[in-house]
Amino acid sequence: MKYLIVGLGNIGPEYELTRHNIGFLTLDRLADQKDCKFEIDRLAAHADFKFKGRAIHLIKPTTYMNLSGKAMKYWMQELKIPKENVLVVVDDIAIPFGKLRMRPKGSSAGHNGLKNIEELTGGQNYARLKFGVGDDFPKGRQVDYVLSNFTKTEFEELPFSMDKAIDMILGFCSIGISRTMTQYND
Numbered sequence: 001m002k003y004l005i006v007g008l009g010n011i012g013p014e015y016e017l018t019r020h021n022i023g024f025l026t027l028d029r030l031a032d033q034k035d036c037k038f039e040i041d042r043l044a045a046h047a048d049f050k051f052k053g054r055a056i057h058l059i060k061p062t063t064y065m066n067l068s069g070k071a072m073k074y075w076m077q078e079l080k081i082p083k084e085n086v087l088v089v090v091d092d093i094a095i096p097f098g099k100l101r102m103r104p105k106g107s108s109a110g111h112n113g114l115k116n117i118e119e120l121t122g123g124q125n126y127a128r129l130k131f132g133v134g135d136d137f138p139k140g141r142q143v144d145y146v147l148s149n150f151t152k153t154e155f156e157e158l159p160f161s162m163d164k165a166i167d168m169i170l171g172f173c174s175i176g177i178s179r180t181m182t183q184y185n186d
Contacts, residue, residue, distance in 0.1 A: 001053070001054045001055070001085070001173075002054070002055045002056075002057065002079060002080070002081050002085060003054060003055070003056050003057065003081065003085045003086070003087070003172070003173045004057050004059065004072075004075055004076060004079060004081045004085065004086045004087075005027065005030075005056060005057065005058050005059070005086075005087050005089065005169055005173075006023070006059050006061070006068070006071070006072050006075075006086065006087070006088045006089065006117075007023030007024050007025075007026055007027035007058065007059070007060050007089045008020075008023035008024070008061070008065060008068050008088060008089065008090045008091070008113045008114075009021035009022070009023050009024030009025070009060060009061075009065065010064050010065050010147075011060075011062050011064065015147065017149045017150060017155070018146065018147050018148060018149055018150075019091050019133040019145065019146045019147075019148065019149075019150060020065060020091055020146040020147055021091075022089070022090075022091045022131045022133060023060070023088070023089040023090055023091065023131070024060045025158070025162065026089050026131065026162050026165045026166065026169075027047075027058045027060055027089065028060075029159075029162045029163070029166060030058065030166045030169060031047045031049075031058060033166065034049040034051075034056075035049075036048060036049045036058075038058070038060065040062065042074060042078070043061060043062060043063055043070060043071035043074050043075070044059040044060055044061045044062055044063075044071040044074075044075060045059065045060040045062060046058065046059050046075070051170060051173060051174065052173075052174045054173050054174065056170075056173055057075065057079055057081070059071060059072070059075050065112060065113040066112045066113060066116055067116055068088075068113040068114075068116050068117055069113075069116035069117040069118070069119055069120030069121055070116070070120060072086070072088070072117055072120070072121060073120045073121050076121070083121065083125065083126050084127075086126050086127065087102075087126075087127045087128065087129055087169060087172050087173075088114070088117065088126060088127070088128045088129070089128075089129045089131065089165065089169070090111060090113060090114060090128055090129070090130055090131065091111075091130075091131055091133045091146060092109070092111075092130035092131060092132055092133065093133055093134065093135045093137075093142065093145070093146065094109060094132075094135065095130055095131075095132030095133075095134075095186075096132050096134055097132055097133055097134035097154055097157075098132060098154075098157055098158075098160070098161040099132035099161075099186040100129065100130065100131055100132065100161065100164055100165055100168060100184065100185070100186055101129075101130045101132075101185050101186060102127065102128070102129045102130075102168055102172065102177060102180055102181045102184065102185055103127065103128055103130065103181075104125075104127050104177050104181075105124050105125045105126065105127070106124055106128065107124060108124070114128070127172065127177055129165060129168055129169065129172075131161070131165060132186075133146065164184065167184065168180055168184045171183065171184065
């Protein structure tokens, strides 16, 4: 069994520790824990490891957030991984900071990375792990907020939420989405 975990974010040092890059940050932490390294390949940084007899492939698209679907589609085809074995890790402003929710499908909720994935992979029927980044911004300042760095307090709390997200990713790959949602969703 093969799985593709897609962490959404933007490349470049100016975006590295922003809320919008929580997908990248979570996959970086997972790769560190599994002692695997990302290498730049076609449209993404790619790493892989084995877990409970499964091949887990991690990608961080190098296409920038708004074209994430291009990388996801390429790697699904390249690795011959069906959509039901794909999980997208994404920031969500509608969820309080640090809370996590896995869903088997759903709308983009205005998230440009998810919109592009829907367009290029044929709809909303793919699993996603939504990582709450909160909504502490004035009306009309959403873009500035998600592209800003975490506060000091948030940054100190991040490892706990990222470790739970990693448990959920590994659960998705080993016990399935239904049991993982029951066990972990906030």
